[in-house]
Amino acid sequence: MLVPHENCIREVDFLRWPGKAIEEAIDMAREDDLSLLLLHSHPGGYFEFSLQDDRSDQLTIPCIFQALGRLHGSAIMLPQGEMLARVYRDDMKPQKLELVALADDNMRLWWADESFHKRPMAFGAESRRELHRLTAAVIGASGTGSICMEQASRLGFGRLIVVDYDKVEEKNLNRILNTSIADIGELKVDVLVRAVTTHRGPDVSVPVPTTIFDREAVLQVSQADVIFCCVDSKEGRQIADLIASAFLIPLFDVGVCIPTRRKDDDIAILDVCARIDYVRPGGPTLADRGVYTQASLRAEFLKRTAPKQYDQEVQDGYIKGTLEEAPSVISLNMRATADMMLEFISRMYPFRHDSNKKYSRRQLSFAAGEEEYIPETGFTTGINPLLARGAQEPLIGLPALNSKGA
Incomplete structure (x- = not known):
């Protein structure tokens, strides 16, 4: 909510905005039970809260508490976009947020302790140190998901959340890394977590042995700094897409x-x-890109819940045949997943000669020996009512995920 310049008093080292602006923000926040964050700039480049900022917060934040309660805060922004934020609870003691992140064509991170102010170089020890502070969520623990877990753990992520409800079968052994005959019948997530523990130690991986359609799984993934979607279903991709939009996660x-x-x-x-x-918050979603459609979601739902009706509609021509995901070609899975992880690295620690803006989607044809790049402008970005909803009910807009009593 922007406050017009002409309504403010602005000097080199001083800013005053009208109380009416905060009153209007309180009215807007009350509708959805939101918190307020008061943001202003430090054009001189001072990356810290000033004494004037402290005094202003001590006067203003208690008034917001009286109107709204819950958690509120303030933030500063520097000319190059760097941000520092803090929040207050009822005791009015400020608590700095450890990290402010912006996922655009590049993923920009600003740490409260000013670590990594000079961005680390890709593939170096400093990048590994920074990744150790971050959490990644891997949705899917099979052909591509196990490869993603292997790479993410060795890249250095400090915490890995892995979601999958399925168990290891003999037919999986040709494509799921770190599985063996002895693992048949075990949960895939447990096998992958055990593998990570052997070289990273305990308490790095968090298994979530349920479907991504589960409320607890959604809430766990919502706490990640980045999501890697490695599922072979349209429905799974839809849920990942909704989580990324609601919680502003790349x-x-x-x-x-x-x-x-x-x-x-x-x-x-x-x-x-x-x-x-690569889907950044506010950009074209997987739905906008046609990765899943209402027709493909319905087809998967029918195939799972009413297979006879599904077969009949395929014969009748109501459902177009969809391409089957390759379930057992480990060489293809290895190449595709490695390219996904390199895409992540290039966003965190840019190394391309060209701008990352060109690579919103990469399509590889190994039969033709071709690779195609599509920028965001190649897609039409639709209205996204879920954007920045956070954990508002119904969770990610799905009534089926309502909490008890909600």
């Missing part, structure tokens, strides 16, 4: 497929494909 999604066609009595491979999407 999302990386990987998909692989091998389209085929019948040639006489044989099956012929048309292509071997991989796709990597």
Whole structure:
């Protein structure tokens, strides 16, 4: 909510905005039970709260508490975009937020202790030290998910949340890293967490042995700094998309497929494909990009809940045949997942000769030996009512995830 310049008193080292602006913000916040964060600039580049800032907060924040209660705070911004924020509770003792992050074409991080003020170089020890402060969520623990977990843990993430409800089967052993015959029947997340523990120690990985459609899984993933979506379903991608929008978390999604066609009595491979999407908060979502549609979501729902009706509608032509995700080609999974992780690194610690703006989506055709890059402008960004909703009920806009009594 911007306060017009002409309504403020502005000097080199002083700013006063009208009380009416805060009253209007309180009215808006009351509708959805929100907190207020009072933000102003330090054009001189001072990356700290001034004594004047302290005095102002001590006068203003208690008034907001009387009107709204809960948690409120203030923040400063420097000319290059750096931000420092703090919050107050009822005792009016300021608590600095450890990190303010902005996910744009590049992912920008500002630490309250001014660590990594000079951004680390990609692939170096400093980047590993910074990643040790961050949490990554990996949704899916199978073909691409296990590879993502292996790379994320060795890159140095301080905490890894892995979500999957499924158990290891013999047919999985050809594509899930760190699984063995002895693991058959165990939860995939438990096997991957145990593998990470062997080289990172305990308390790094957090297993969430449930579907991503579960309320607790959504809340766990919402606490991550970045989401890696490694599922083979449209429905799973939709949930990851909704979490990223509601909680303003950058999302990386990987998909692989091998389209085929019948040639006489044989099956012929048309292509071997991989796709990597980077979705920043406020940008075109996976839905905007056509990764899933209402028709494809309905098809998956029918296939899972009413397989006979699904088969009949496929025959009748109501449901278009969808490309099957390649479930067992580990070489393709390795390449696609590695490209996804490199995409993340390039956003955190830019190393490309060109701007990251060009690479919102990467599409690889291994049969044709081609790679295509699509910028955000290649998609139409629709209205996103979930953007920045946080944990408001219904959670991520789905009544099925309501808490008890909500």
